[in-house]
Amino acid sequence: MFFSQFERVSFLAQLGVFSVAVACTGEPVSSTNKPVEDGEKPVADAGSGGTYSSDEPIFLNGDSSFDPDAVEGDALNFHWSFTRVPTGSNLAVTDGVFQNNDSTNPETSFIADTAGIYIIELVVTDADGMTSNPDSVIVTVGEGALPIASAGPDQNVMEDTLVTLDGSASADPLNRALTYTWSLEEQPANSTLTAVDSPATQVSSFTPDVPGRYLVSLIVHNGVSGSLPDLAIINVESANPLAPIADAGEDIEGSDCSNIQLDGSASSDPNEDILEYLWTVQSVPSTSAANDASISDRSLVNPTFYPDVAGEYVLSLAVFDGTSWSIPDLVTINAVERISNGLPSVSAGANITGDAGNGDCILSGYGYECAACDDISLMIGSDASAVDPDGDAVTYEWYVMSGNATVLEPYSAETTVTLSGATTSGVGSCDTTTYELELVATDCPGAQAADGVSISVTCCGVEVTGQ
Numbered sequence: 001m002f003f004s005q006f007e008r009v010s011f012l013a014q015l016g017v018f019s020v021a022v023a024c025t026g027e028p029v030s031s032t033n034k035p036v037e038d039g040e041k042p043v044a045d046a047g048s049g050g051t052y053s054s055d056e057p058i059f060l061n062g063d064s065s066f067d068p069d070a071v072e073g074d075a076l077n078f079h080w081s082f083t084r085v086p087t088g089s090n091l092a093v094t095d096g097v098f099q100n101n102d103s104t105n106p107e108t109s110f111i112a113d114t115a116g117i118y119i120i121e122l123v124v125t126d127a128d129g130m131t132s133n134p135d136s137v138i139v140t141v142g143e144g145a146l147p148i149a150s151a152g153p154d155q156n157v158m159e160d161t162l163v164t165l166d167g168s169a170s171a172d173p174l175n176r177a178l179t180y181t182w183s184l185e186e187q188p189a190n191s192t193l194t195a196v197d198s199p200a201t202q203v204s205s206f207t208p209d210v211p212g213r214y215l216v217s218l219i220v221h222n223g224v225s226g227s228l229p230d231l232a233i234i235n236v237e238s239a240n241p242l243a244p245i246a247d248a249g250e251d252i253e254g255s256d257c258s259n260i261q262l263d264g265s266a267s268s269d270p271n272e273d274i275l276e277y278l279w280t281v282q283s284v285p286s287t288s289a290a291n292d293a294s295i296s297d298r299s300l301v302n303p304t305f306y307p308d309v310a311g312e313y314v315l316s317l318a319v320f321d322g323t324s325w326s327i328p329d330l331v332t333i334n335a336v337e338r339i340s341n342g343l344p345s346v347s348a349g350a351n352i353t354g355d356a357g358n359g360d361c362i363l364s365g366y367g368y369e370c371a372a373c374d375d376i377s378l379m380i381g382s383d384a385s386a387v388d389p390d391g392d393a394v395t396y397e398w399y400v401m402s403g404n405a406t407v408l409e410p411y412s413a414e415t416t417v418t419l420s421g422a423t424t425s426g427v428g429s430c431d432t433t434t435y436e437l438e439l440v441a442t443d444c445p446g447a448q449a450a451d452g453v454s455i456s457v458t459c460c461g462v463e464v465t466g467q
Contacts, residue, residue, distance in 0.1 A: 041130050042067040042076055046122035046137040054112050054224040055144030055173040057099075060120060060137065063106035067126040074127035075104045081123075083136065086116025111174055112141040113223040143225045147172040151182075151218035151232035159211050159236050165196065165204040167218050170230075176222040180204075183219075185231070188212030190272050211238040212274045213322065235322065238271035243324045245269070248279075248317035248331035255338040256311075257392055257444030259296075259304040262331070264317045267301075273321035277301050280318075282330065285311025307335035308444055338445055342389035346441035348453040349383035356422040356433075356457050360464040373422045373459035380407075380453065381414040386441040394441045401452065403435030413439070417455070424461035433457050 045064035052058045062078050070076075080101050082092040091097050091113055100108040112118065118139045124132045150169035157163055167180050182199040188210050196206040196216060208214055214236065217229040247266035254260045264277055279298045284290045288309045295315075296303040307313050313335060316328040356373035386394045398410045404421040422433040435455040442448045
């Protein structure tokens with residue numbers, strides 16, 4: 001079919017391809033409805049990542065995204081999503097994770113629920129409905145401040161009373177939801193309880209089955225980190241409390257300078273409360289230096305006692321059930337002299353030298369008169385030792401055998417000695433004065449051994465003029 005030029009233009013105009021104004025000559029003079037070329041995609045920029053702590057919000061900013069062909073008033077829509085989350089995280093499948101999403105606000109934030117690496121993707125959409133290619137940002141999250149567990153205050157209750165444990169004062173730095181784990185850490189020896197009721201709830205409870213002390217711990221978890229445990233002490237009193245009964249055991253025959261075994265295990269409590277023990281020395285022989293320190297541990301049920309001389313010792317035992325003390329029970333120890341005893345061996349250490357400096361010499365007639373050198377102080381006994389074949393503790397004492405010497409602490413193996421009177425024979429002469437000391441070691445039964453040490457002190461004479 002043949003169309004004139006005018007007919008062809010009119011037909012195309014009817015199809016909406018374009019419209020024209022036709023001159024009287026039939027020629028088009030302008031085009032006002034040319035086809036529009038495709039627009040350009042917007043560009044997403046998810047910003048920079050970084051390293052964060054799990055106890056702080058993680059902020060993202062896509063405000064560097066842009067639309068190349070935007071006109072005034074057009075705005076981008078921002079859509080954030082996770083393409084990778086750490087193992088154990090639920091953020092990828094949880095709604096409402098981002099503070100702002102699918103909005104024109106380029107800024108958003110989220111709170112991590114697990115330490116690790118997160119990859120977040122941003123896609124922007126322009127006013128014409130065109131979407132960008134995705135852009136990603138990587139965020140590394142480390143564990144931050146731990147949540148804080150609070151097991152509640154310590155409690156004092158009567159037996160057969162329900163104990164309520166309240167962890168509601170526990171807290172998290174970001175107010176994240178907490179999970180709770182209650183554990184029964186300690187209970188009286190005769191208790192059959194092994195756990196508290198509802199150990200995974202904020203408020204738990206248990207009913208103590210016997211009097212005594214119970215320790216309950218609470219640990220809370222914020223999804224990222226667990227807290228340190230917090231303890232609640234529950235002291236349970238008997239509904240019918242009776243005083244405990246101390247039993248220090250039968251009287252004991254033993255020997256001096258030996259560890260005597262004590263035994264308070266026959267002590268008891270009518271309410272089966274847990275007992276605490278206290279041993280005390282009441283009397284000793286007149287020559288004994290034994291005291292409470294001679295008991296290996298006064299709070300043990302079966303400590304040892306060390307009598308230092310032969311004779312009669314009286315000790316007492318009192319027990320405490322958490323409420324009241326028992327009447328003390330006495331035990332008598334008759335310590336006889338040990339049948340055999342080995343001598344200790346002792347070493348006073350290596351010989352020592354010292355320098356007292358110079359003594360002043362003054363010309364007098366046809367010779368010189370020289371003064372003694374100044375006093376000097378030296379440490380002795382740093383390498384001294386003593387061994388007793390019976391394992392007895394030994395005591396030490398230093399004696400000055402010759403020379404003008406003073407020992408600062410004579411009953412200590414290592415001590416200081418002050419040496420006086422070192423002399424010189426004349427100007428230019430350096431003479432040695434020797435001091436002899438002896439270290440005596442005595443074991444518990446009184447056997448002694450001794451060893452000596454020599455100290456050589458040099459004193460040099462110098463002339464002094466103008467006197």
